[in-house]
Amino acid sequence: MTTTATSFELHLGDCLTGMKQLPTSSVDLVVTSPPYNLGTSYSTYIDTLDRADYLEWTRCWAAEIRRVLKPEGSFFLNVGAAPSNPLMPHQILLALVPDLFHLQNTFHWIKSITVDTRDGDEISVGHFKPINSQRFVNDCHEFIYHLTPDGRVPLDRRAVGVAYVHKSNITRWGHTGGQDKRCRGNNWFIPYETIQRRSAERPHPATFPVSLAARCIGITGLPPSEMTMLEPFLGIGHAALAARQTGVAKFIGFEIDEQYFAEAEARLNRTNDS
Amino acid sequence: MTTTATSFELHLGDCLTGMKQLPTSSVDLVVTSPPYNLGTSYSTYIDTLDRADYLEWTRCWAAEIRRVLKPEGSFFLNVGAAPSNPLMPHQILLALVPDLFHLQNTFHWIKSITVDTRDGDEISVGHFKPINSQRFVNDCHEFIYHLTPDGRVPLDRRAVGVAYVHKSNITRWGHTGGQDKRCRGNNWFIPYETIQRRSAERPHPATFPVSLAARCIGITGLPPSEMTMLEPFLGIGHAALAARQTGVAKFIGFEIDEQYFAEAEARLNRTNDS
DNA sequence: AGAGCCGCTGAATCCTTTT
């Protein structure tokens, strides 16, 4: 067993009140997925604010994130659409940009896709969740907005890079340092864990995979051992798990729902033992 | 040689003036990619309107599309982002929805992506265009907004469908008709032709592949032989080529730039001969 | 509200081979 100087603070309570007690410019990284206000059945959260109120509330907690974020910090905001409200991801973005943040990058979380291989055949990857509709196609996509204070935050693209297709590129340019890694681009294929495994373990209806948060941590290029990470909507703690896995020094999370909070704590403790 | 009762009208001139002469509710399908006003070096188009003017102009031509579109017609709007203006796709959308159109579906044109196969290994597909930046990752994505008058236009999802992963599904339900086809979802992987081939042939800086337009034609489920299709920003005529290939009965295109117009005509004629 | 959809699983069934 290794001992690391890490601190994980999980707070049961409203993130808006909680964040107000954090010092200005103290956080390197925020990864979060807010309640969508789309009728998704959250446990206790009052999920029925009307549109304008919802966007106003969004601006409120985002403004707190802006305050606690360091000038070179990054805020990864995960937002998906819903058939009942396909505009929400766009409206949320324009509620925050350009007033509070710059949109430095837009990542696309691809859950399922069919691609043509170089051999010429089509392969489907990821879990395809069917919907029965004459007019809607299945939505296999969510946004990950990369928001920063000035739009000029340096990243380490190759930290979450992929192998070159043509290996000649490894020695072709100096920046590779001999490693077979190039930038991954902004399409992030991250399949869901299978339904059965999910339902057995967790009750949260809208959550992102641990590996998605891990990728956000990685691309910042900051050493996790010196990183302070914040998750205002902890949910069942996937950002916390990613922080633990990658060795993030300080993690602060808020969750207003008791059930989710308990689940997040349980999962984090489970990881501690293993 | 087969004779088909098709009519292809390519007009040299401004689409706004041109569309005003089209009858109301006469068009089944619009597929277009507007000038982005992002500093892309279009030949003669005055590409320096300021933001508000650009969006106002966008509303103008979109309103004409709304007028000429049939109640069950579809408008596929292709918009990409640019590092210099990452908000544009979102602003354009919210300039048109909900005032003029419903956003019925959002398709994502994926040009390049790295996926994990079911075998466990990572493969990269599509042409990856490198950019040299500390803060921006490569953008391998564009939006295709599916806009309709009322959001209730029926589609034929399986017309552009993909094969089942588990073949047991073919006979499991009646709707397949024995065919190995399911809905493709909203992530459309369509790789670019290679740069070399592009630059050799065509001068247009921002255009979508023929196969992208073909997919839009296909998913409407309308018989091409009875379809009227409109492309207000013809460019070098990729929508026209797709219309020709799929047998669209009537195609109307506008292009204000003489060079692009000539190129579009040349390409269409070339296809005629073959 | 009730049916439909599709990846995925695990149990059940069927066919083959070994003892």
Place this chain on the structure above:
DNA sequence: CAAAAGGATTCAGCGGCTC
């Protein structure tokens, strides 16, 4: 030849979301 073991195929059912 019967019985057991091993392998392959089939099939119901889950889950989430829409009409």
